[in-house]
Amino acid sequence: MFGYVGTAIVLGSFAAGIASASLVAYLDRHRGSAGATWFMYTLAFQSLSCFGYGIGLLVFDPVWRSYAEAVAWLGMTWMGPFFLAFALEYTGRSGVLDRKGFRLLFVFPAGTTALAFTYPYHDLLWRELRIDPVFGLSTVTYGIQPWGYAAMFVSLVAAGVGVLLLVETILAYGPLYRREAIAVALSTVPPSVTLLAWLGGVGYWPALNLAPASLLVHAALDGYAFVGTDMFESNPTTRRAAERAAIDDLPNPVLILDPNDRLVAFNDAAAELIDSDASSVVGTELTDHFAIPLDDAPSDRQVRTARTTGADRTRRFSISVSPLTDPAGTVVGETIVLQDITERLEQEQQLSVLNRILRHNLRNEMTVIMGAADVLGASVDDPELERWVADVRKSGQALVDIGERAREFDVLRDRDPSFESVDVAPFLESVADAAREEQPGARIDLEAADGTVSTDPMILRIVLANLVANAVQHTDSEPPTGRIRGRGTGEGTGTETGTGTETGTEATDEARPGEAYTIEIEDDGPGIPPAELEAIDPDGEDPLEHGSGLGLWIVTWGVDRIGGTIEFDSTDEGTTVSVRVPTDGGTGGADSSRLPAPNR
Template structure:
């Protein structure tokens, strides 16, 4: 009896340890399982010394609560712990308890029928009195169902014995010992192996269950190194992926990775298992953001990666680990490096040289007398100035696209008034008109100003009529969007040039005449807007910019009234 009480105490203590691990996968079910073990052992310890059968009968019935529920809890624990928690839901749990509930009903009324026991007698065994049963059909239904659930749950852990993780193998072995020991004891009792003369050894074997469960919990990190990430990893990690992918558990230990990751972490997949990801995986645990990259010296040379880290959760939203995805941006980094060099040459070297050419050409104009020679010098100067202006536009595009969204917005009406004043000063023969229809102030992101300035410059460029008429129309499309149309009476924008801007790609045969319209297009997109083109040989061009409103006086007033 003392051995049974000791087993009950051990199981109860370990149940408390398991319960404290919630909400980790399987913690609740293991705690309930061990509570059932403690219940069965404790009740049997109380029953054994009792001699009158009528007094003993209630304790016989109460034992069944443990024996019927333990296999169900074992299966639920096995499913959830090994990552099959999608099968653990209220419907499946209720279904698993149907047979135990029916058998329990027969247990608590067994003295009135012979379905569970055909006969029950009390037999003296030394100082103890054991109950000798002749089992009925309901008993075999209940015990067969319990064995089936125990087998299924055990099979899930047997599959882990062949896994790659030594930790998971040790955990599985400890848990299998915990469940197999009482299972064998129960088989001895059911098949009437005369070792203990009708004394059920199952509750006594629970001492092994408690000790093995304690070892799994405290020595083998049962709930800290769950095999769930390892199982889910096979659904996530695709060995054929070019980008390296690594899966880590809640202890930041590597549990899986694809072939591409081996050249990055410096270990084979087998060797890397169990290693600390903080010391092995580049960019872990912070990841990269805001244009940052991780540089790795690999056997293939220096490589650059954008590192993204995402959580792995089970079907109930409990964290199991993390997936580290390293997107190879080496080509992008090299392309950006080349573009930066070319951009610097365009903006600085070429621009400076063209200013020298333009200055020399203007000096030649003052020295030459022949009209043909003067015309040639003038052409050289104009072309040099145009190339130099390309550098200025390239710099402006770069500044425009790098404008952060957090930059304070500007008043649209004030910006347009400034632009029109500058345009009238630079083009004294041109006529500018503005039609402003919104009845409230509007604020837009800062790129709107260079976008409109380049549209006005295009409308008054040298290939326009001598005294161009440029009209601006501003309308509030909705509360959140505004449209600004710049219309002129010059020659229409060619279909080829419009097509290039609409497709976003140039070819040797199809290309835009400069960078101005590209600035307009990219600046509009940077603001989250769109462009519309209308060109007619009789009426000229109309370019409409549709952009979001950052803030308007109308929306501010509405918010104030709402508050």
């Protein structure tokens, strides 16, 4: 009889086979999940190897014993490639499975299967197989031939690479898939160690192969990974696919550099710019393809002119550079994202030319027209002609005002906001005085609480001057009247805290730090037409919906640039425009994307 040790070895082999087969049945519910099918193949051949070797230990007929050994070899040589396929797909590298080099791995287990089942007609796999009992079991010894060692080597190396892929997942993704990956990686250790010992003839019983029995530990750890942690319910394929899509699917060119500024990877959009074979580009320096001086400080690398090797024109890019780090936080390179801004810069140049025409040519020509209208008006007595002359003057002045608004637009577009502390009450007094000088006969009422804001005074003055001029222009009062109210408010409140006289200022509650000072411009006119307000909506002006002038655009852009907010309350009885200016510093362009960038 076999004795306790022999019985334990046989039962261990059968138990490992049963456990592996049970896991195959359990995993069938996950068929189609990343790596699940390949792992089912791995476990199926693992089970086959265990049953084959376990049965072989009980068979003493040399012929049947050789077939049982062939079944054991069948499982051991197929397990490695299938495990590698599982690891590749599970960790999000399924593209490797379609490569010719990977498919060649299966030549060894396929050839081993054919050679194992055609013994003893040849001795290409092993020779001189004979039964050499250990613990009363039908263990065998034979001389393994080069093909046999090669097949086992390929299987072990494939399994080892699979383990390394799982370890890399542990390091890269932290605790998210750690338990599952550790369990599966450790499960390969016992059978690999015992198989290597058997192949090397290490131990007191070289005829005894303990690898099938040790697969029971393998199955137990796999069972923990599958049943205890739902390994195939959540796997790294999603995250790796997201990482790949984050680069490959971006429409913008993305380039990855090593610490020596050499290209190591890039997406399809970058490949179109480089216009070279990928294999000839990897490892070359970025400056071989783009005129980007990499020795500049990152803050100076925002916009550069670059010409690609196959380009017919110079293209300009906005460049974003960020460090590339490994899981330990060590900088291992840089990621460069290019945004083609060629068309945007051309549009800005065209806008600059058009604006210059409005500011200079139009103003000069209108000065001549206005002068001629004045001469003509002084020389005619006909009321009808006088009415026409007045219309010419009115329209001419409107065009002159457009030129002035274009100048203010240039100021906003080219000026980088310069924040400083501004005492609001005297500042609003100066705004009101300027409005009275520009519009003689108009009445500008002012009420302003004491307070201090942090803002760009030039931009704020342009905003308020436009609002006051608009209020006076559209009031129904006689004389034309506009009202300026300045009040300190608690953040998020709208309670008025300032009162005063018609033209002076009176200190009341002050705006406190961390809050905002509210400036209201009021008139009692017919209200701003809805089309005008809809035109300055963040969605922008389009050919079917547009405003009639630049004033509201300048006001909105200006408030954005100083980090404030603006609100329009317009009814048939009048309009109140509320501008909130931070007391402790704005964001410096909270929505500056709505304003064309400066023309540098």
